[in-house]
Structure formats: structure tokens, C-alpha cells
Amino acid sequence: MLSYIIKKSITLLFSLFFVITVTFVLMQAMPGDPFSHLDNIPAEVVQALHAHYGLDKPLFQQYVTYLYKILQFDFGFSLVYQGRSINQIILEGFPTTFLLGMQSLLLSLSLGGLTGAAFSLRKKNNSFFLVFTSLWFSMPMLVIASLLQYLFAMKLHLLPVARFDSFFHTILPTITLSLFPSAFIAKLFKASLDEVTKTEHVRFAKAKGLSAKQIFFKHLLKNACLPVIAYLGPLTIYLLTGSFIVEKIFAIPGLGMWMVLSIIARDYSVIMGLTVFFSMILLTINFLVDIAYLFLDPKIQNYVIKQPI
Amino acid sequence: MNDLLSVQNLSLSISKNGEKFFPVRDVSFSINPSEIIGIIGESASGKTLTTQAILQLLTPNIALESGRILFQNDDILQKNEKEMTAIRGKEIAYIPQNPHSSLNPTQKIGSQITEVLMRHLKVAKKESIALGIQALEKVKIPYPEKCFYLYPHELSGGMKQRVIIAMALALKPKIIIADEPTTALDVTLQKEILHLLKMVHIEHKIGILFITHDMAVASHLCDKILVMYAGEIIERGLTKDIINTPKHPYTKMLLEAVPTLDKDKYHNPLRVTAGTVPQLKQTHTICPFIDRCPKSMLICTKQKPLTFNQKSKVNCWLYDERNTTNRDQKPQKKLPEKEVAGSR
Amino acid sequence: MSLNNLFEPASFSLKEYLVTNKEIKRSIFYKNRYLQIGLGIFFIIFVLSIFAPWLSPYSYKEIHLDQRNLPPCKEFIFGTDDLGRDIFTRVFWGARISFAVAFLSAFFDLLIGVVYGSIAAYSKRYVDEILMRFCDLLNAIPSLLIVILFVVLIGPGFLAIVTAISFTGWVMMARIIRAEVFKLKEANFVLASKTMGASFFTIFFQHIIPNVRFVAIATLMYSIPSAIFTEATLSFLGLGIQAPMASWGVMISDSISALRFYPWRLLFPSVILTLTTFSLNMIGEGLKKHE
Numbered sequence: 001m002l003s004y005i006i007k008k009s010i011t012l013l014f015s016l017f018f019v020i021t022v023t024f025v026l027m028q029a030m031p032g033d034p035f036s037h038l039d040n041i042p043a044e045v046v047q048a049l050h051a052h053y054g055l056d057k058p059l060f061q062q063y064v065t066y067l068y069k070i071l072q073f074d075f076g077f078s079l080v081y082q083g084r085s086i087n088q089i090i091l092e093g094f095p096t097t098f099l100l101g102m103q104s105l106l107l108s109l110s111l112g113g114l115t116g117a118a119f120s121l122r123k124k125n126n127s128f129f130l131v132f133t134s135l136w137f138s139m140p141m142l143v144i145a146s147l148l149q150y151l152f153a154m155k156l157h158l159l160p161v162a163r164f165d166s167f168f169h170t171i172l173p174t175i176t177l178s179l180f181p182s183a184f185i186a187k188l189f190k191a192s193l194d195e196v197t198k199t200e201h202v203r204f205a206k207a208k209g210l211s212a213k214q215i216f217f218k219h220l221l222k223n224a225c226l227p228v229i230a231y232l233g234p235l236t237i238y239l240l241t242g243s244f245i246v247e248k249i250f251a252i253p254g255l256g257m258w259m260v261l262s263i264i265a266r267d268y269s270v271i272m273g274l275t276v277f278f279s280m281i282l283l284t285i286n287f288l289v290d291i292a293y294l295f296l297d298p299k300i301q302n303y304v305i306k307q308p309i
Numbered sequence: 310m311n312d313l314l315s316v317q318n319l320s321l322s323i324s325k326n327g328e329k330f331f332p333v334r335d336v337s338f339s340i341n342p343s344e345i346i347g348i349i350g351e352s353a354s355g356k357t358l359t360t361q362a363i364l365q366l367l368t369p370n371i372a373l374e375s376g377r378i379l380f381q382n383d384d385i386l387q388k389n390e391k392e393m394t395a396i397r398g399k400e401i402a403y404i405p406q407n408p409h410s411s412l413n414p415t416q417k418i419g420s421q422i423t424e425v426l427m428r429h430l431k432v433a434k435k436e437s438i439a440l441g442i443q444a445l446e447k448v449k450i451p452y453p454e455k456c457f458y459l460y461p462h463e464l465s466g467g468m469k470q471r472v473i474i475a476m477a478l479a480l481k482p483k484i485i486i487a488d489e490p491t492t493a494l495d496v497t498l499q500k501e502i503l504h505l506l507k508m509v510h511i512e513h514k515i516g517i518l519f520i521t522h523d524m525a526v527a528s529h530l531c532d533k534i535l536v537m538y539a540g541e542i543i544e545r546g547l548t549k550d551i552i553n554t555p556k557h558p559y560t561k562m563l564l565e566a567v568p569t570l571d572k573d574k575y576h577n578p579l580r581v582t583a584g585t586v587p588q589l590k591q592t593h594t595i596c597p598f599i600d601r602c603p604k605s606m607l608i609c610t611k612q613k614p615l616t617f618n619q620k621s622k623v624n625c626w627l628y629d630e631r632n633t634t635n636r637d638q639k640p641q642k643k644l645p646e647k648e649v650a651g652s653r
Numbered sequence: 654m655s656l657n658n659l660f661e662p663a664s665f666s667l668k669e670y671l672v673t674n675k676e677i678k679r680s681i682f683y684k685n686r687y688l689q690i691g692l693g694i695f696f697i698i699f700v701l702s703i704f705a706p707w708l709s710p711y712s713y714k715e716i717h718l719d720q721r722n723l724p725p726c727k728e729f730i731f732g733t734d735d736l737g738r739d740i741f742t743r744v745f746w747g748a749r750i751s752f753a754v755a756f757l758s759a760f761f762d763l764l765i766g767v768v769y770g771s772i773a774a775y776s777k778r779y780v781d782e783i784l785m786r787f788c789d790l791l792n793a794i795p796s797l798l799i800v801i802l803f804v805v806l807i808g809p810g811f812l813a814i815v816t817a818i819s820f821t822g823w824v825m826m827a828r829i830i831r832a833e834v835f836k837l838k839e840a841n842f843v844l845a846s847k848t849m850g851a852s853f854f855t856i857f858f859q860h861i862i863p864n865v866r867f868v869a870i871a872t873l874m875y876s877i878p879s880a881i882f883t884e885a886t887l888s889f890l891g892l893g894i895q896a897p898m899a900s901w902g903v904m905i906s907d908s909i910s911a912l913r914f915y916p917w918r919l920l921f922p923s924v925i926l927t928l929t930t931f932s933l934n935m936i937g938e939g940l941k942k943h944e
Contacts, residue, residue, distance in 0.1 A: 011786070011789070015789065015790055015793045016793075018793065019790075019793050022794070026802055026806065127686070130687075130938055134931055134934040134935060134938065135927075135931055137930075137934070138878065138927045138928075138929075138931035139923070139927050140882050140886075140905070140923070140926060140927075140930075141882075142885055142886070142889055142905050142906065142909070143905060143919065143923040143926075143927070146909045146912050146919060147919075150912045150913065150916070154913055199410070200405070200407060200410035200411050201410060201411055201412055201413045201414070203366070203405075203411075204403075204405050204411040204412070204473075205413070206366065206397070207366055207397055207403040207405065208403075208476065209394050209395070209396070209397030209398030209399055209425070209428065209429060210424065210425065210428055211394050211428065212390070214428060218416070218424065219413055219416075222415060223415070237796070237797075240795055241795050241797040241798070241886075244797075244886070244890070245886065249909070263801060263805065263890050263891075263892070264890065264891055266805065271801075271802070271805070275794060275802070278794075278795055278798065279793050279794045279795070282793060282794075282795060283793055587667055587670070587671055588671060589667070589671065594670075595670065597667075599665045600664075600665060600666060600667045604662070605662065605663060605665060606660050606662055606663055607660070607661050607663040609663070610663060626660070629660075631660065
């Protein structure tokens with residue numbers, strides 16, 4: 001078992017390393033000089049700036065410095081907002097984005113899980129369910145965000161329009177972010193439940209006279225939630241990239257908004273820094289999912305737990 | 310009706326391609342704690358569906374066409390799911406065909422036994438563990454305390470089947486339904502499992518409904534045998550009568566198809582009549598065996614055979630009093646026969 | 654019929670009593686509601702998009718400064734946007750562009766994915782490991798970010814967007830195809846072909862490829878909407894198709910700020926987009942059911 005965890009950890013580190021390298025390479029490929037937007041500056045000042053940021057050193061040395069800094073969680077400085085370190089940006093923005101992300105995660109899992117389970121236990125035809133969920137994931141987030149904002153905030157004045165000051169402020173953004181994943185999880189979970197219900201051992205459990213509740217929790221759930229847990233990785237990606245849109249529209253000061261602003265302003269170092277950061281989060285989540293699988297998936301258990309270490 | 314379990318005129322239907330067909334047609338029999346009843350038939354003869362119907366374990370596409378099943382004078386086909394869960398396991402236990410896939414691979418054996426005990430007997434966990442280990446002892450599993458904490462994939466097939474039987478026994482049910490329990494196991498284990506079942510029957514006075522396609526097994530274990538074909542019971546009676554003097558042409562065919570070590574017979578090729586069990590649309594108009602029967606007569610195409618009492622009860626027109634032709638004559642027509650390897 | 658005759662030997666065929674396997678219409682449309690609805694809606698939108706240049710008297714870039722932000726009326730069926738352009742025409746021109754982006758990306762996804770997945774499935778264990786590790790690495794960075802970086806690097810434009818989207822989209826297809834090919838490799842009918850002497854290529858093209866069709870198309874039905882959404886997001890970030898070209902993403906992003914006053918500007922592109930992705934999803938569902 002230990003060797004499995006070690007193997008996964010090595011993969012994690014290696015991927016991180018790869019991401020940092022790629023980011024660095026891309027950053028070098030960005031057109032133009034980072035300071036080209038500052039006009040009317042004498043050449044010596046530009047040179048001094050270059051020296052200050054270490055941009056005049058040989059490429060490889062820059063790379064090593066960059067690597068070293070990142071491993072110390074120092075992401076560097078923003079090019080557009082002078083003096084603002086990316087670390088600062090992350091520290092300011094991450095809690096907000098994290099909060100929003102967690103809320104959306106919880107909402108998606110519970111809404112999706114409950115809906116999927118409810119529809120799986122019904123005996124009647126489930127075409128309504130399929131159509132309904134498909135509808136929800138046909139709408140682009142842009143549209144949902146704008147519509148919700150328009151309807152509930154501006155027209156009906158039920159909820160605040162923007163910013164992130166109170167719990168009520170979080171409601172609309174969370175709902176926007178959760179619609180697609182809820183529908184997806186509902187569909188996934190229901191399909192998985194249907195499949196597990198048909199297996200021999202669940203049918204035998206029924207023949208033994210166990211109550212529906214018992215069967216559900218002890219036999220069905222454990223096996224059926226595997227695909228949902230596997231989906232947590234893509235879900236994180238979705239929440240991260242979705243935050244760009246949601247935070248922009250609802251003016252929430254989180255990492256997403258920073259990312260959008262950086263893209264528009266072509267602030268390359270922030271774009272890269274945030275990219276590396278996002279990748280780190282993603283890789284960590286994937287790692288955790290793999291570990292969770294170790295405890296939940298019987299096939300992996302059989303294969304791994306029986307190993308000597 | 311003093312029978313413990315009485316199946317009366319059970320018919321099941323399935324809709325396929327817009328047509329209805331009947332895998333189980335007008336089946337009636339009863340079980341008492343003092344007997345072991347065997348149901349014999351080929352695949353698709355409706356044996357498993359009948360037993361699943363008793364416990365309402367049918368998949369939603371199978372509909373109950375007609376019939377009642379009285380358990381202790383109570384029609385259990387009318388009961389709802391909640392009432393059925395009280396019966397399943399506790400009053401009527403079920404032993405499925407494939408022990409390898411019937412146990413939850415991610416749950417320890419002990420836990421699977423105790424959950425049943427806790428549910429039905431409403432005992433605390435500790436007590437259920439003790440009872441569980443006792444149950445494992447009864448089925449002669451070595452080192453039951455250790456086995457309790459193992460996963461199913463760490464046990465052999467025979468042990469798994471014993472565990473399932475232990476689960477079935479632990480609640481002291483009144484009837485056990487065993488659906489081909491030895492089919493998925495090696496022949497060497499067959500004897501042990503059969504012996505176990507017989508002991509259980511004698512010691513605890515539990516009636517057993519045993520399904521099999523193997524005549525030899527049935528002759529060994531059962532007191533009475535029901536032969537099923539295309540969803541109908543075509544012959545029923547005491548084991549010794551059916552094995553020694555089979556009346557229905559189908560029963561005779563089944564017995565003839567059993568390979569034997571008997572010196573006289575083993576040079577002859579195994580004779581098996583070609584064809585399989587049909588899936589029939591209509592229920593009551595003709596005899597279902599008619600296309601494979603070497604002795605089919607005109608009347609067989611007109612009316613469904615009535616039941617005639619010989620030593621066993623047979624559903625065959627051959628045994629009508631009005632039939633003057635010699636029943637034990639050689640077959641009148643040559644049916645396509647399959648030669649099965651093993652001869653010469 | 655005398656009593657004697659009744660007991661005479663007779664043979665009989667059970668044919669009319671047997672349940673038949675009726676020849677159900679082999680068409681996959683038969684009773685498949687999802688496919689019917691999905692293909693129906695999609696077909697309508699697709700056809701309309703092809704005829705976009707001829708749908709109305711206006712072109713997609715024709716500006717009518719005196720007729721800005723008009724609600725739907727007789728001359729402009731869907732109304733006009735803030736430069737007085739006809740939304741109806743632009744929606745269906747946008748459909749063309751979005752379809753072009755999505756289908757082209759999906760096509761490359763399919764090509765690369767099938768090739769990569771099949772190679773991975775057929776190679777030795779360690780080669781397969783390496784190939785899959787590479788996929789995992791590519792997945793380490795959120796694909797939208799890669800697309801954004803790409804476009805920032807190369808500059809916005811149709812080709813850049815298509816390349817960028819294909820660059821990350823093939824991974825999912827490759828994974829799924831690989832899983833499918835693994836399963837099929839070991840299937841009995843492939844073994845049977847081998848024992849009869851079929852060459853590798855025969856087996857691959859005649860047996861394996863036809864059987865991955867369904868899975869591939871079902872996955873496509875997921876990648877195409879995904880590509881459409883990505884394009885919309887890019888437009889929102891200013892990295893999408895440039896003006897005066899119309900694409901749904903551009904139209905939606907531009908109309909958000911004016912939602913309060915001119916809701917139809919958001920409404921029509923969104924509805925058509927949603928209908929398109931919905932119909933594609935329905936096609937995917939229908940195919941899964943058919944399988």
C-alpha cells in the first residue's frame with residue numbers, strides 16, 4: 001500500500017515540476033518586452049528594471065531561480081501593478097475563491113447526489129430526468145450568471161447584485177457555479193446506482209431480507225459513488241475556470257477576477273503565477289482522489305493491499 | 310390448506326417485441342417442512358423464475374399474470390415491499406446459484422452475516438457476532454472465528470457457498486429455496502453441500518425447495534420431484550417413481566441423456582433429442598413438448614394434456630385411458646437426433 | 654373425429670406458438686425519442702446557419718446607426734444590437750462560426766484521440782504507461798488556461814482558437830478510446846478472427862474501429878458543446894473571434910452589460926446556443942440508448 005502512495009506522490013511532484021517548466025518556457029515566449037507598455041521611460045531605467053527583476057541573466061539561471069522561488073512559494077511580482085507581489089494577490093484572493101468553490105462543491109454534490117439517488121429509486125421511466133438534466137448543462141455559464149443576476153438582483157431585488165460581503169452575496173454566484181456540476185453528478189450518480197443495483201450481490205442482499213435503507217447505505221453507496229469521486233478532479237477544473245466568469249460578473253474579488261484582469265491587461269507574470277498555483281491545486285486534488293480510491297475501490301484494494309509493503 | 314407454502318396456478322408473463330410470452334404457466338405445488346422438493350428442468354424451463362416469484366424478487370419487466378402463493382395461509386404475492394423484507398431471510402431463505410458474485414466483495418464475511426442477524430433478530434452487535442460464529446460452525450467451516458474477519462475473495466468457492474448457507478440457516482427459516490447451489494462448484498464439493506443440506510433438513514425440520522438440472526443430484530437429495538418444461542410442470546411424484554419408472558416422454562429423455570458407466574450401455578452414443586425449450590405465446594391450447602416428442606399424437610395438437618395418475622402424476626395424453634396404443638412401444642417417428650461425443 | 658383417430662401419431666410444428674424475433678425496423682430512429690428530437694433541432698439550426706447569408710436582407714456587419722438597440726420588430730426579427738446590426742442574421746452567422754470552430758476542433762480531437770488511444774492500447778505496457786503519463790501531464794493545467802495562454806501567445810483568430818481547443822481536447826477522447834480498444838482487443842470475436850489468420854490491419858479496421866464508433870460519437874457529443882462554451886468564454890475574455898465577425902460568444906459577452914435595457918440581445922443568441930448544445934446532448938443520449 002505504501003508503495004502505491006509513494007508512486008502517486010512522485011507523480012504529483014513530477015507533474016508540478018513539468019507545469020512549472022512549461023510555464024516558464026511559455027512566459028519566455030510571450031511577445032514583447034514586459035515593460036513595453038510603460039512609454040516615455042529612458043533606456044537606463046528600463047535596464048535597471050530588467051536587472052532588478054533578474055531578466056538580464058542567462059535563461060537557464062533564470063529558470064533555476066524561478067524554480068527555486070516557486071518551491072518556496074514565492075511566485076514573483078506583477079508586471080502591471082508595480083510592486084504588487086503575486087503572493088499578495090494569491091493571499092488576498094484565494095480565501096474568497098476557495099470559499100466560493102467549497103460552497104459550490106457542497107451544493108453540487110448534495111443536489112446532484114440527492115437528485116440522482118431519488119430518481120434511481122423510482123420505478124417509472126426516467127426520461128424526464130434525462131431531459132431536465134441535459135437542459136441544465138446546455139446553458140453556458142455566462143448566460144446563467146447574467147440571467148440570475150438580472151432576475152433576482154436587479155429586477156426582483158431579492159439578493160445583492162455584486163461583491164462578496166455577506167452570506168447572501170454568495171448565494172447567486174454559488175448557484176451559478178453549481179448548476180452544471182449538479183446536473184452532471186445527478187446523471188452520473190443515477191447511472192452508477194442503476195448499475196450497482198443490478199449486480200448479484202445487491203440482489204442477494206435483497207433476497208436476504210435487508211431493508212431498502214440498509215441495502216442503500218451499506219451496499220449501494222460505497223460502490224456507486226466511485227465515479228462521482230473520480231469526477232472531483234474535472235469538477236475542480238470546472239470550478240476554477242468557472243470562477244473567472246462568475247467573479248467577473250458578480251464583481252467578486254477573488255483569484256478568478258484577478259486572472260481575468262491579468263489576461264485583459266496582458267500581465268504575463270501574474271497569468272503564469274496564477275496558472276502554476278491553479279495547477280498545484282488541481283494536482284493536489286487529483287492526488288487526494290487517487291488516495292480515496294485506494295480505500296474505496298475494491299479492485300484497487302485487491303491489487304494493492306495484497307502487496308508486501 | 311395445511312401446507313406451509315402452497316403455490317397455486319402461478320403464471321408469469323413477459324412482453325417481448327410487443328408480444329407476450331409466458332415463461333411460467335399455471336404452476337402449482339406445495340412444500341412442507343417434512344419434505345425436500347426438487348424441481349428439474351433444462352435452462353429456460355422457468356424454474357428460477359418460479360422461485361424468484363415466491364420471494365417477489367422478479368425484475369420489473371416480468372408481470373404476474375395470475376395465481377396465488379400462500380405462505381402459512383397468507384397470499385404473499387399481494388404483500389408490499391416492507392412486509393416482504395420481513396419474510397425474506399427469516400421465514401423463507403434463498404440460496405442463489407453463484408456464490409462467487411453473491412457476496413459483497415468489499416465487505417467482510419462476518420459483517421455480511423451480522424447485518425442479516427441484526428436486521429431480523431434485532432440483537433446487539435456483540436450477540437450477533439456470537440450467533441454468526443455459531444452459524445459458521447454449523448456449516449462446518451474450519452476456524453470460524455478467523456473466517457469471520459475475511460473478505461470473500463479470500464475464501465474458496467465451496468466455503469463461500471457454505472457461508473451463504475450459514476446465513477440462510479442462522480435465522481432458522483421455515484423454508485429454504487436453493488437455486489442450483491452446486492452448479493457453480495466442482496463436483497467434489499457437490500457431495501458436501503448436498504450432505505449439509507440434508508442434515509439441515511433433518512435436524513431443523515426445514516423444508517427445502519431444490520432446483521437443479523442434474524437428475525443425479527435430485528435423485529440423491531429430494532423426496533419428491535417436479536419436472537418442468539416450458540414453464541409447466543409435466544410430471545410430478547416421488548423420486549423413486551420418477552427415476553425408476555419415468556412416464557412422460559420428456560422425463561424419459563432426460564434420464565436417457567445421462568452418461569453412464571454401465572457396461573451395457575456405454576458403447577451406445579448418447580442420445581439427445583435436438584431442440585431447446587420453446588418460449589410459448591399461448592398458455593392452454595397444446596402440449597409444449599409436442600415438437601420434440603417421439604410419441605406425439607393428434608390429440609396432443611388439439612388440447613393440453615390433462616393430469617393422469619400413474620405412480621406419479623403425468624401431464625401426457627399417452628396415459629389417457631382411451632389411448633389403446635402401447636405406450637411403451639418404440640417411437641413412431643424418427644426425430645432429428647444429436648450424437649454427443651463419448652461413444653466408442 | 655372418432656376416438657381412435659385422436660390417438661394416432663402426428664407431428665406438429667410449434668412455429669405459430671413461438672414468440673418471434675420480429676424484424677424491428679433496423680433504423681436507429683425507431684422509437685428513439687432522444688435521437689429524433691436531437692437530430693431534428695440540430696438539423697434545423699444547421700440548415701438555417703448554412704443559409705445565413707440569405708436569411709434576411711441585411712448582412713452581418715451592416716450597421717444602421719439610426720436603428721440601434723431595437724426590440725424585435727417587422728424589419729429586424731430578433732432586433733438590433735448596439736451598432737444597429739441585425740441580430741437575426743448575426744445569430745446564424747455566429748452559428749456558422751461556432752459550428753466551424755466546434756466541429757473542426759472535435760474532428761481533430763477525434764483523429765488524434767483515436768490514433769493516440771489505439772496506439773496506447775496496442776503497445777507494450779511501459780510504452781502505454783508513458784503515453785498515459787503524458788496525457789495526465791497535459792491534464793495538470795486546466796485546459797481553459799492552456800487555451801488562453803495559447804491565444805494570448807499567438808493572437809486571437811479562428812485558427813488559433815481551433816488549434817488551442819484541439820490541443821487539449823483530445824486527451825479525453827484518447828482515454829476513452831484506449832479503454833474501449835482494450836476491451837475489444839480481448840473480445841472473443843477478435844480472437845476468432847486471429848485464429849482464422851486475419852492480419853492486424855484487417856482486425857483493426859474491420860472489427861475494432863466500427864465498434865468504437867458509438868463511444869467515439871457519444872464523446873464527441875460532449876466535446877462539441879465543450880468547444881462551443883470555450884469559444885464563448887474566450888470571447889468573454891476578449892480573446893475570441895474578433896469584430897465585426899459574429900460568434901455567439903461575442904454576441905453574448907457584448908450584451909451582458911446591456912441586459913437590463915435590451916434583454917433580447919442576450920436572449921436570442923443564448924436560446925439558439927442552448928438549443929444547439931441541448932440537441933447535441935440528446936443525440937448523445939439517443940446513441941447511448943441505442944447501444
